[in-house]
Amino acid sequence: MTQLPPVGIGTWENTGPEECAESVRTALEIGYRHVDTAEAYGNEEHVGEGIARTGIDREEVFLATKVHHESTGLGYDDVTETARASLERLGVDYVDLLYVHWPLGNYDPEDTLSAFDDLVAEGVTRHVGVSNFEPRQVETAMDVLDEPLFANQVEMHPLLQQDDLVSHAQEHDYYLVAYSPLARGDVFDVPEVQDVAAKHGVSEAQVSLAWLRSKENVVAIPKATTEDHVADNWASQNLRLDEEDLTAIDGIEREDRHVEYDEAPWNR
Numbered sequence: 001m002t003q004l005p006p007v008g009i010g011t012w013e014n015t016g017p018e019e020c021a022e023s024v025r026t027a028l029e030i031g032y033r034h035v036d037t038a039e040a041y042g043n044e045e046h047v048g049e050g051i052a053r054t055g056i057d058r059e060e061v062f063l064a065t066k067v068h069h070e071s072t073g074l075g076y077d078d079v080t081e082t083a084r085a086s087l088e089r090l091g092v093d094y095v096d097l098l099y100v101h102w103p104l105g106n107y108d109p110e111d112t113l114s115a116f117d118d119l120v121a122e123g124v125t126r127h128v129g130v131s132n133f134e135p136r137q138v139e140t141a142m143d144v145l146d147e148p149l150f151a152n153q154v155e156m157h158p159l160l161q162q163d164d165l166v167s168h169a170q171e172h173d174y175y176l177v178a179y180s181p182l183a184r185g186d187v188f189d190v191p192e193v194q195d196v197a198a199k200h201g202v203s204e205a206q207v208s209l210a211w212l213r214s215k216e217n218v219v220a221i222p223k224a225t226t227e228d229h230v231a232d233n234w235a236s237q238n239l240r241l242d243e244e245d246l247t248a249i250d251g252i253e254r255e256d257r258h259v260e261y262d263e264a265p266w267n268r
Contacts, residue, residue, distance in 0.1 A: 002096075002127065004151070004175050005062055006213050007237060008034030009230070010223035012179070017046045023225045024050025028061065030234050036153075036177075036221045038066035038101055039086055048090035064097035065090065066131060066153075069105030078106075079115035083124050098125035099153055100141075102132050103265055109144045117146045129153060129177075134265045135168040142172065151175040156218070157183040158193055158208055158249050159256040169217045178212050181220040184258050192252055196245045202236075205229075209236035211249045 009027035014020045020043045024035060028051065037047045044065060051061060065086050067074060072082040083098055098119060100112060116128045127150035130141055142149050152169065156162045156178035169176040187193050187208040197204045205222070212220045213236070224230040241249075261267075 002062075002150070004177075004219050005032070005034040006219050007209060007234060008032060008036050008062070008064075008177075008219065008221040010179060010221035011035070011037045011043055011047055012041055012223055014223060014225060015041065015043050015046075017043075017049075019225055020046035021050040021053065023230060025053045026227050027224075027230050027234075028054045028056055030231055032230075032234060033060055034062045034064075034219070034221065036064045036179075037090075038068065038099075039082055040066065040068035040071050040101060044086055044089035045091075048092065052091060058092060062096045063090070063092065064099065064129070065095050066099040066101040068101040069107055074100065074105060074107040074112045076111050076115040079112060080119060080124075083115075083119050087124065094123055095125050097127045097129050097150060099129040099131045099151070100133075103130070103137050104263055109140050113141060113144045120147050127151070132259075132265060135164060137265060138168060138172075138174075149174045151177050153177040153179055153221075155180045155257060155259050156212065156220075157181050158187055158190060158211060158252050159183045159254045161250070161252070161255075166215055166218060174217070176215075176218045178218060178220040180258050181212055181222050182208050183256060186256065186258075190252065190254075192248045196241065196248060199245070200239060200241075202239055203232055205232055206236035206239050207241070207245075207249070209233060210239040210241050211246065213237070214241055214246060 067082045129151040131153040188204045193204045196207045222233045
């Protein structure tokens with residue numbers, strides 16, 4: 001199984017051309033090697049520009065994007081056309097990971113995922129992923145795909161711990177990629193996280209990311225635009241939480257979602 005770098009740079013809502021390109025460049029020059037974007041984010045061109053500015057060999061960067069049900073559709077032809085257009089916008093010959101962004105709209109496992117299998121065969125993407133899938137939908141995808149499922153990207157942080165999805169990813173050996181791993185800043189106000197941060201003399205962001213990293217098969221893609229935040233998130237890899245720390249965070253009993261609406265898979 002290809003190793004996914006434990007911390008990546010997320011780019012959702014990072015749509016300013018220069019800010020986006022520079023945040024990606026900064027992240028890669030600091031040491032990041034996992035970059036996440038999506039067709040629906042409207043920033044693939046800027047992400048590609050940021051990668052190009054570094055001069056880092058393409059093979060060293062794990063690049064992921066997604067196909068959305070609303071902006072382009074998830075029929076076979078929709079997927080293949082969108083994926084090829086993403087490559088053009090990104091300025092690359094392939095992506096390392098292509099996700100189904102949501103199992104909604106005209107998503108049909110047989111039709112949609114056959115396109116993903118064919119895109120792997122054609123070299124457009126090296127791996128297939130899904131996003132915002134519940135375990136039952138992941139299992140259907142695994143049954144339909146010829147290619148192994150590489151990842152499921154979901155919202156995950158100390159206030160939404162996703163225990164069932166973590167267990168499922170570990171059992172079936174795919175990655176769980178945590179988006180919004182800082183709960184859009186809410187982790188800074190959680191007493192349990194604050195206490196651990198004070199104990200180690202680090203930021204609450206580093207605690208949240210280290211907690212995620214402590215779980216097998218879980219990686220995080222925090223969004224950051226300033227050099228200080230990009231560097232702070234990267235430094236979380238130097239933090240090792242002890243059992244007392246992990247127990248305190250695991251014991252948080254809140255469940256706060258930031259991406260929520262009636263049609264979401266977990267509400268059906």
